[in-house]
Amino acid sequence: MNALPPIQGQQDSAAATGERARPMVILCPAPQKTERIFTPETLRRLRADFHVVDLDGEPDSALDACLPDAFAVIGQPDLPRERLRRAGKLRALLNVEGNFFPNVDYETCHEQGVHVLGAGPAYAQAVAEHALGLALDLARGISREDRAFRAGRETYVSAGTEDSILLRHASVGLIGFGNLGRALHRLLVPFAPTLRVYDPWLPDSVLREHDVLPASLAETLAASQFLFVLATVTGESERLLGPAELDTVPPGARLILVSRAAVVDYDALLDRVRSGRFLAGVDVWPEEPVPADHPARSLEGLVLSAHRAGGIPQAFTEIGRMVLDDLALIARGLPPVRMQVAARELVGRYRNRPVS
Known part of the structure; x- marks a missing residue:
């Protein structure tokens, strides 16, 4: 006998369970744009493997609400020590702008086992x-x-x-x-x-x-x-x-x-x-x-030359592929290999400015 299809409420419940089963990834890439660094295919794969919460343009309160359940953050929002302390499940911070700014407490990231990665390569x-x-x-x-x-x-x-x-x-x-x-x-x-x-x-x-x-x-x-x-x-x-x-x-x-x-x-x-x-x-x-x-x-x-050496379309879309590759490795309990790992001894010494 063929099983009856699930009713709508069961479908919604199954979808919610699936989202909870996948690691939560917070997407807040500013000043980058999602469509610039993720091709449609890369973004599809990211959403298939992770529960992606897009907070681009959302207020800080939305980030605070999601951080306790977040596996990774794509972007570099302000993450002082007290905020990171509430992010007990966080395992990766993936900076897609290209610079490590002083708006993150890197020492706390290292204490909590958070991989801090940059898009420089x-x-x-x-x-x-x-x-x-x-x-x-x-x-x-x-x-x-x-x-x-x-x-x-x-x-x-x-x-x-x-x-x-x-x-x-x-x-x-x-x-x-x-x-x-x-x-x-x-x-x-x-x-x-x-x-x-x-x-x-x-x-x-x-x-x-x-x-x-x-x-x-x-x-x-x-x-x-x-x-x-x-x-x-x-x-x-x-x-x-x-x-x-x-x-x-x-x-x-x-x-x-x-x-x-x-x-x-x-x-x-x-x-x-x-x-x-x-x-x-x-x-x-x-x-x-x-x-x-x-x-x-x-x-x-x-x-x-007007600061145009690195910012070409192929470099931007490579960032998205690097993010996806390293997130997949970290989710499997393996170290990242594609993005630049922020060395504990060096990351606080950088004095680079944001690129507009």
């Missing part, structure tokens, strides 16, 4: 490719000569290449060897450069395993025809490159800044570009949007 390839593009532009004057051509000032063959240099076999320096540095390193290998790296957070043995030369900051600056500034901002690295440091960069070098504006003294940087000491490509700025009358806009030795 999703941007690394995009930023690395953009950085390489800036370097090649600076090496050959591509955008400069494009402007000249459009204005009727073009020169042909060798007349416009006096300052051109090759990236192949060049002396290259990387300041920072985290997500960005490692992604860029893979792109630089075919150019067979002499590659020095300054990163005080890594032992020399790790750098040698990547086939790069460990070097001091002074050595990296003084030896680099191409200098890529890739460091994050901490109390120690803020204004790491001031006037004295920039004066050790070789004349005619190419400096590429794609990480954080606060690592460099901008007045000193622009002064040296203006004087013709070296050329620079810059994607990040102390004030964004850059004021209309900013002197950088008129410097010929500068390639300008």
